[in-house]
Amino acid sequence: MSDAPVAAALKRPSVWHNWISLTGAIIAAGAVFSFLFLTAMDLLGLGEKNPYLGILSYMVAPAFLILGIVLGLAGAFLQHRQRRRNPGAAHQSLSIDLSRPRDRWILTWFSVGAMAFALLSATGSYQTYHYTESVQFCGQVCHTVMQPEFVAYENGAHARVACAECHIGSGAAWYVKAKISGLHQVYAVLTNKYDRPIPTPVQNLRPARETCEQCHWPEKYSGSVEHIHTHYLSDDKNTPFTVRLLVNVGGGSPAHGPAGGIHWHMLIQNKIEYFATDPQRQTIPWVRMTAADGRVTIYRSSGFKGDPAPESIRRMDCMDCHNRPAHKFQSPDEAVDEAMYLGRIDASLPAVKRTAVDLLTRKYATQAAAFQSLSGGLSAKYPGARGLPAAITAVEGIYARNFFPEMNTDWSSHPDNIGHLDSQGCFRCHDGKHTAAGGGPKATLAMDCNSCHTIIAQGSGADLTRLSSLGAAFKHPTVDIEGMGMLCSDCHNGKNQDN
Ligand code: HEC
Ligand code: HEC
Ligand code: HEC
Ligand code: HEC
Ligand code: HEC
Ligand code: HEC
Structure with a gap:
């Protein structure tokens, strides 16, 4: 009985033995694991099409590694301070004795938790990797920036083709290029330094041979x-x-x-x-x-x-x-012709072609301002007409699909x-x-x-x-x-x- 405090004082456990540091170590291990996993994917070429894999493996995983290290240090520091203030309480620090049921219980749950965390960080990083390749990520995360291209894309023949199929394609060299330009794009969006409209044509877009021709066969007889x-x-x-x-x-x-x-x-x-x-x-x-x-x-x-x-x-x-x-942006002329042909705009409203095209051709600062002027203009010209509500819906629909004032994008900027x-x-x-x-x-x-x-x-x-x-x-x-x-x-x- 009297030996115990002496032994404890002699074999004073290290300041690293505490739950906070241990949690930090596990986060760090998870990060190293994710890093190795993502880098392996990178080297094996599995992530060739994904420009953001680089961000995950070289930015996000290291950030978690740093978090783990900081937690580890913080735990050790707190432990150290506690001991200085209260030298007698040394054995409050982590000591695991498997003969004690409470310790066995804690250790079991801690190991289960740690394994679940390692598993989650692996699947999590794998899922994130897939997510960054998705149309949703390319088209919607940077909402305003990509909105014109995304909306037009959703209304086009390629709505089921992933952005990456045309914009990145496969192969290591283009993957690296895309990775660099992906980082640059994230930077431009975060710092609000992107062009409005996004310039077209895309400089250094991959040659069609390596993108379009993966699906379309040039020899095909049409x-x-x-x-x-x-x-x-x-x-x-x-x-x-x-x-x-x-x-x-x-x-x-x-x-x-x-x-x-x-x-x-x-x-x-x-x-x-x-x-x-x-x-x-x-x-x-x-x-x-x-x-x-x-x-x-x-x-x-x-x-x-x-x-x-x-x-x-x-x-x-x-x-x-x-x-x-x-990403085709229809001209006012073309879009109104189409809506009239499909009966969305009643062709018996006098001079409706000219009126609708005139209204659509004006400059507006926002979509809301445009909608107000479009419905106001049509209502003033055709008060009480039967075809009026449908015409307003159709013309607003044309605007929403083809005009993006925040990005200065429409048919004239992208012929x-x-x-x-x-x-x-x-x-x-x-x-x-x-x-x-x-x-x-x-x-x-x-x-x-x-x-x-x-x-x-x-x-x-x-x-x-x-x-x-x-x-x-x-x-x-x-x-x-x-x-x-x-x-x-x-x-x-x-x-x-x-x-
Ligand atoms: C069928 C192939 C294809 C798909 C799918 C595709 N794009 Fe494009 N994209 C192009 C082509 C071709 C251009 C114009 C390139 C040029 O003229 O050099 C372009 C241009 C762009 C531009 C530059 C601005 C402009 O309008 O010209 C952006 C931004 C863009 N695409 C984003 C996207 C996003 C986001 C997606 C997915 C939601 C996507 N693209 C899907 C082929 C495609
Ligand atoms: C991942 C496969 C894929 C890629 C890559 C692809 N396309 Fe297509 N494209 C399709 C499919 C599928 C259709 C037919 C869509 C339909 O008819 O429903 C199509 C249709 C078309 C059409 C007919 C459009 C229409 O309005 O009927 C043209 C033109 C075309 N593609 C050009 C291109 C060009 C140019 C590129 C490269 C920038 C390209 N495609 C890349 C799959 C692809
Ligand atoms: C010299 C211009 C030109 C080039 C280059 C060209 N096309 Fe076309 N293509 C056309 C025209 C014009 C049409 C007619 C349809 C239209 O007006 O949209 C067409 C039609 C198509 C169609 C629809 C055919 C159908 O059966 O309805 C596809 C798909 C297509 N092109 C794919 C391609 C692909 C892939 C390439 C590159 C390998 C390519 N085109 C190169 C001008 C071109
Ligand atoms: C000297 C000017 C001029 C030239 C050149 C010209 N057009 Fe037109 N075009 C007009 C005018 C004006 C209208 C009547 C527009 C209206 O009533 O909305 C018109 C109407 C049209 C229309 C029917 C309505 C519309 O606006 O879409 C078509 C189709 C058309 N032109 C095709 C062509 C084609 C194809 C060419 C070249 C081969 C051409 N035009 C050259 C002035 C011209
Ligand atoms: C180099 C090829 C080429 C030549 C030359 C050419 N066209 Fe076209 N033309 C096209 C293409 C491509 C289209 C679009 C086809 C489509 O998408 O339906 C077109 C469309 C048209 C249309 C329909 C436009 C519309 O929207 O209604 C008319 C009318 C027309 N051309 C008249 C002419 C006339 C007149 C000439 C001679 C002065 C001429 N074209 C010479 C390629 C050509
Ligand atoms: C960058 C220039 C350029 C553009 C843009 C272009 N062409 Fe051409 N086109 C050529 C050349 C060069 C030839 C070969 C002429 C020859 O055979 O001597 C040619 C030949 C043709 C021919 C064969 C003509 C013949 O002699 O019988 C057709 C058809 C054609 N082009 C259609 C189109 C269509 C449709 C478009 C638009 C969608 C288009 N071209 C756009 C440069 C161009």
């Missing part, structure tokens, strides 16, 4: 695809005007259908490179084509001499035409390169003004209206049932554009034509 565009003029009667075209998409492989069409020329037969003078790649004065047999032809627009620096030349791929496959009506699109090169030195049969890039599509019907009512199999010349509904030498986008810009 043949001619019918597209029907229904428009309404901005007169009082909202006169309808429809164009039915067969777009000659074609295909890329003689083994799977006749070689020809848009995809054949652009993707398989020729390698096409170009130089643009603006960041949005809308002005293209220089185009180089390398044919399958190695012949090189350079097309220059009038006024451009010489060749651009090699590093500013871009090789054309899917995204130079399909630049908005997942679509397919077609040539509201922006130059194909006519960036096929404008009849890009010529090759030396002449020859293909001295000018094709601008023949039938090289990309055939118009099979146009107009309204009975006109639309009279199909022309050879293709009709386009009959412009209001002005005679024949021989004017103007591009469609010289007049059309997605708004009403006279403002």
